[in-house]
Amino acid sequence: MAKEWPKPSPKLLEKTHHLMHDGFHQRAFPDTAYDLPEALGDARWTDELIASAWYMAETGECPDHLNYKTGRSGGGFDKLEFKELPADQQLPADAEVDITLELNRRGDDRHKRTIDVPWYGGGMSYGSVSVNVMMSRALNAKKWNTLMSTGEGGYPPQLYECADHVITQVATGYFGVEEKSIQAAPIVEFKYAQGAKPGLGGHLLATKAGEEVAKMRGSVPFVSLFSPFPFHSTYSVEDHMKHLDWIKTVNPTAMMSVKVSTPHDVDMVAVGSYYAGAHIVHLDGGFGGTGAAPEIAKKNIAMPIELAIPKVHKFMQTEGIRDNVTIIASGGVRTADDIAKAIALGADGCVLGTSDLVAMGCTRCSNCEGGPSGRGCPWGLTTTDAELQEWVQQAWGADRLDKYYTALANRLKQILRELGLSSVGELRGRTDLLRYIAGGE
Amino acid sequence: MLATDLEKASDNMMDGSVTIKLPVAEQARLNRERADTYHRYHIDAMETEDRQKFPRRFNVKVGKFGLAKLLFTEFFKYFGHWDVVFSRPCTYGVFSGPVGGFSPRPDLCVGCLRCEVQHPDFVKVTHNPELAAIGDSYLTSKHISTIDEEARKGTVPVRGQGYRGRFGGPGFDQMFTDMSEIVRPSRDGIHGRELIGTSVDLGSKPMSLKFDSNGGLLDAPKMLTIQVPFIYAPPPDSVSTGIVPEILAEAAGTVDTLVFLPENTVTNQGLASPNVVPMIAPGQMGNIESHGNGTRMVEMTSWNLDAWNQVKEHPLLISVQLPLAGDWMSTMMEMVDNGVSIIHLISDHHGESDDGRFIMDLYQEAHFALIEKGCRDEVTLIGTGGIAGADHLPKSIITGMDAVGLDHPLLIAMQARLLGDTKTRGAAGVKLPSKFDQEWAVQRILNLSCSWRDQLLEILGAMGVREVRRLRGETGRAMWCGHLEAEAFGDIEGFPGGEH
Ligand code: SF4
Ligand code: SF4
Numbered sequence: 001m002a003k004e005w006p007k008p009s010p011k012l013l014e015k016t017h018h019l020m021h022d023g024f025h026q027r028a029f030p031d032t033a034y035d036l037p038e039a040l041g042d043a044r045w046t047d048e049l050i051a052s053a054w055y056m057a058e059t060g061e062c063p064d065h066l067n068y069k070t071g072r073s074g075g076g077f078d079k080l081e082f083k084e085l086p087a088d089q090q091l092p093a094d095a096e097v098d099i100t101l102e103l104n105r106r107g108d109d110r111h112k113r114t115i116d117v118p119w120y121g122g123g124m125s126y127g128s129v130s131v132n133v134m135m136s137r138a139l140n141a142k143k144w145n146t147l148m149s150t151g152e153g154g155y156p157p158q159l160y161e162c163a164d165h166v167i168t169q170v171a172t173g174y175f176g177v178e179e180k181s182i183q184a185a186p187i188v189e190f191k192y193a194q195g196a197k198p199g200l201g202g203h204l205l206a207t208k209a210g211e212e213v214a215k216m217r218g219s220v221p222f223v224s225l226f227s228p229f230p231f232h233s234t235y236s237v238e239d240h241m242k243h244l245d246w247i248k249t250v251n252p253t254a255m256m257s258v259k260v261s262t263p264h265d266v267d268m269v270a271v272g273s274y275y276a277g278a279h280i281v282h283l284d285g286g287f288g289g290t291g292a293a294p295e296i297a298k299k300n301i302a303m304p305i306e307l308a309i310p311k312v313h314k315f316m317q318t319e320g321i322r323d324n325v326t327i328i329a330s331g332g333v334r335t336a337d338d339i340a341k342a343i344a345l346g347a348d349g350c351v352l353g354t355s356d357l358v359a360m361g362c363t364r365c366s367n368c369e370g371g372p373s374g375r376g377c378p379w380g381l382t383t384t385d386a387e388l389q390e391w392v393q394q395a396w397g398a399d400r401l402d403k404y405y406t407a408l409a410n411r412l413k414q415i416l417r418e419l420g421l422s423s424v425g426e427l428r429g430r431t432d433l434l435r436y437i438a439g440g441e
Numbered sequence: 442m443l444a445t446d447l448e449k450a451s452d453n454m455m456d457g458s459v460t461i462k463l464p465v466a467e468q469a470r471l472n473r474e475r476a477d478t479y480h481r482y483h484i485d486a487m488e489t490e491d492r493q494k495f496p497r498r499f500n501v502k503v504g505k506f507g508l509a510k511l512l513f514t515e516f517f518k519y520f521g522h523w524d525v526v527f528s529r530p531c532t533y534g535v536f537s538g539p540v541g542g543f544s545p546r547p548d549l550c551v552g553c554l555r556c557e558v559q560h561p562d563f564v565k566v567t568h569n570p571e572l573a574a575i576g577d578s579y580l581t582s583k584h585i586s587t588i589d590e591e592a593r594k595g596t597v598p599v600r601g602q603g604y605r606g607r608f609g610g611p612g613f614d615q616m617f618t619d620m621s622e623i624v625r626p627s628r629d630g631i632h633g634r635e636l637i638g639t640s641v642d643l644g645s646k647p648m649s650l651k652f653d654s655n656g657g658l659l660d661a662p663k664m665l666t667i668q669v670p671f672i673y674a675p676p677p678d679s680v681s682t683g684i685v686p687e688i689l690a691e692a693a694g695t696v697d698t699l700v701f702l703p704e705n706t707v708t709n710q711g712l713a714s715p716n717v718v719p720m721i722a723p724g725q726m727g728n729i730e731s732h733g734n735g736t737r738m739v740e741m742t743s744w745n746l747d748a749w750n751q752v753k754e755h756p757l758l759i760s761v762q763l764p765l766a767g768d769w770m771s772t773m774m775e776m777v778d779n780g781v782s783i784i785h786l787i788s789d790h791h792g793e794s795d796d797g798r799f800i801m802d803l804y805q806e807a808h809f810a811l812i813e814k815g816c817r818d819e820v821t822l823i824g825t826g827g828i829a830g831a832d833h834l835p836k837s838i839i840t841g842m843d844a845v846g847l848d849h850p851l852l853i854a855m856q857a858r859l860l861g862d863t864k865t866r867g868a869a870g871v872k873l874p875s876k877f878d879q880e881w882a883v884q885r886i887l888n889l890s891c892s893w894r895d896q897l898l899e900i901l902g903a904m905g906v907r908e909v910r911r912l913r914g915e916t917g918r919a920m921w922c923g924h925l926e927a928e929a930f931g932d933i934e935g936f937p938g939g940e941h
Contacts, residue, residue, distance in 0.1 A: 435934045
């Protein structure tokens with residue numbers, strides 16, 4: 001059995017918080033004596049993108065001294081830029097710009113919800129992250145009148161205070177799925193697959209499935225938990241419809257979101273989901289994912305989100321149903337610029353996962369699955385270790401996310417003004433406002 | 442009779458005396474026996490530590506003065522709160538040696554950067570340049586460190602927080618593989634992939650079966666089956682004798698695949714076995730008779746019609762090597778016309794032909810040419826060269842190979858360093874660890890084989906494909922980055938070849 005670490009003493013908490021918070025500040029601000037750590041960052045999340053997120057999470061503003069817009073992956077979002085209008089044709093800096101997003105476009109009698117920003121928080125299960133991280137995200141979602149998803153790990157009781165902003169996820173292992181949490185949800189999300197490990201199901205390592213996690217999931221402590229792939233009861237759109245009907249019986253007003261990966265026929269899958277009753281089709285591309293996933297899957301299986309969005313958008317237009325459904329994109333959406341590009345490619349909005357964690361201090365070191373210590377994230381993010389999880393306190397996490405979202409929202413509005421658009425809805429599918437650039441590496 | 446027995450058996454069960462009589466009882470016993478002896482194919486992996494130090498990922502430098510100052514300050518500031526005084530930023534033990542941060546243990550560092558972010562004034566974590574220096578532009582240090590990990594642990598590498606690399610790319614990176622949202626390879630097992638078959642047949646599949654008047658099979662197909670769609674290619678000349686061939690032969694036997702070895706090595710070292718394929722020069726094909734001890738297949742090292750005609754009726758399977766050079770396509774067609782049933786395509790170690798074309802294109806050309814000719818199932822294609830990572834296996838198979846040859850990765854699994862020209866076939870120098878034994882090396886290769894097979898299962902499972910045989914040439918399962926980009930970005934200004 002894995003060792004249970006004690007909760008840190010108040011003094012240790014005080015010292016660690018002080019060091020960590022100071023550290024984020026010193027690395028992200030130009031007026032300190034320190035450069036970015038040499039080993040920070042990778043092609044997708046460069047050192048500058050990570051430090052920018054830390055800066056935004058502290059100030060609510062975008063940094064002038066760092067590239068907070070693009071990575072160096074040499075493709076996708078990193079090869080696209082906006083064709084800004086000449087300065088005299090742009091909207092003035094104080095012009096009102098609408099970035100709200102209406103999620104229910106089916107015109108049915110289900111819950112109606114307009115969120116204040118065209119993004120919400122993606123599923124990160126209890127077990128893969130701590131209650132503190134979940135609550136930080138939920139409190140921030142409440143403040144921003146947006147949403148966050150439980151992921152597949154149950155619904156910790158604390159979340160009920162933000163229930164109107166929490167999406168309950170039902171995934172293939174049905175871990176922690178209860179009538180109560182479905183009834184509390186404005187949206188129920190069926191996760192068929194996830195971009196980081198499409199077609200592979202989930203696996204929570206034994207070391208991370210401690211007492212509390214096991215209780216929440218209805219399992220035995222310190223035993224590996226598998227979410228099978230796919231739903232064993234679904235072999236067709238009709239079967240899928242049955243699932244949605246089942247939720248409707250439990251919660252007649254909940255909107256339905258269907259989270260799928262990005263295979264060759266993602267366009268058909270999206271249309272099938274719509275006809276089965278989905279209000280939101282959530283496309284999860286291969287380059288994201290916050291939990292542990294086989295390396296071979298992340299890069300190779302299914303297509304990047306940038307390539308899936310236009311495929312689905314155009315197909316749904318051809319089918320004449322595009323305006324009846326909300327397309328949400330995730331899996332590699334890192335910045336406000338990425339959000340805007342995803343929308344210009346045809347999405348209505350995005351889901352953020354990794355960027356929330358980076359704002360709260362993630363360095364993208366990839367040791368979330370436990371690492372050699374078996375304890376999970378040393379920054380207290382993707383862990384339920386009694387000591388480590390205390391490094392993220394709810395009020396601090398929510399405040400970081402609040403400021404981070406402020407910066408994202410402002411940047412998104414700035415992009416829209418530079419394009420002469422007064423609402424984010426006008427940007428949808430406007431590939432004519434994009435330019436493919438050389439470089440990006 | 443069966444019904445009567447069943448009735449009796451159930452009568453007995455009803456009155457509590459469970460004595461099932463023959464033949465039902467006998468049948469049940471046989472079924473049990475069969476179930477007990479059923480062996481689902483797997484490769485036994487076992488953690489097998491490195492024998493020579495693999496370059497660590499990070500260097501950790503701690504300024505001694507800064508550290509001393511911190512400890513001194515904290516000692517007084519938190520006097521009595523010993524948990525605070527003795528707390529360390531590193532949860533991985535880098536600063537938990539006898540003298541803590543004064544002598545860090547960078548081998549344990551995983552690069553979380555907590556120490557450097559928290560103590561920027563005296564801690565510095567950097568990428569280890571020694572690690573970056575291994576490998577070449579194709580078989581990169583990332584590939585090598587991944588292979589080392591796979592050979593050490595025998596598991597599928599798993600990491601958190603998404604993909605970190607480039608978008609698409611050259612070579613095998615041009616392809617994404619497809620998946621299905623709802624199709625499982627089978628309804629059994631957790632993910633369905635537990636029952637996926639990875640065996641492949643080498644040889645010519647008969648297009649129809651012929652029977653004699655008594656129902657006996659005429660002309661039994663000349664084929665053999667290996668349990669994984671990869672074979673072990675011959676080691677470079679400098680290590681083609683001695684312990685390396687013995688290691689490969691033992692590992693091939695355990696995995697139930699084939700290893701291709703020079704004929705002399707096989708003969709001189711007594712390695713002949715059903716899993717060893719002696720490679721014979723065309724002029725020496727007369728030696729085919731001398732290979733016993735269960736040998737099932739030999740390989741002719743280059744195409745020669747006369748030599749082939751001498752041996753083509755021989756009961757052993759014969760593969761023929763075909764370098765991807767010059768007009769290889771015409772040669773391949775000539776081979777097929779003359780009844781060669783196993784063609785072994787050989788590229789350089791970067792997966793290129795002599796004119797610099799990449800194997801994924803060439804494999805498709807070979808595969809589709811055979812389809813065009815209407816004889817694809819009568820010929821087995823094996824491709825060797827350019828395999829540097831687990832994803833290259835399914836991608837080679839999707840582009841048309843029945844099986845794939847592993848070369849450099851096997852040496853890297855044994856912690857060999859490749860020196861000099863690592864692109865040209867056979868040109869690299871090979872420096873094996875100074876001390877290692879056969880048992881260690883065999884286990885490392887078994888671990889690599891296990892890990893790569895498991896990763897192949899992940900890809901097949903995601904697609905809902907139950908047998909690797911069905912993946913061959915399934916180019917519909919490939920998603921080409923270039924095509925998808927053209928479809929997605931074609932109407933965007935500046936996209937090369939786009940509408941603007
Ligand atoms: S272990 Fe923590 S810091 Fe590292 S990638 Fe995972 S969440 Fe980020
Ligand atoms: S970077 Fe992380 S793992 Fe490495 S020494 Fe610092 S704290 Fe330890």
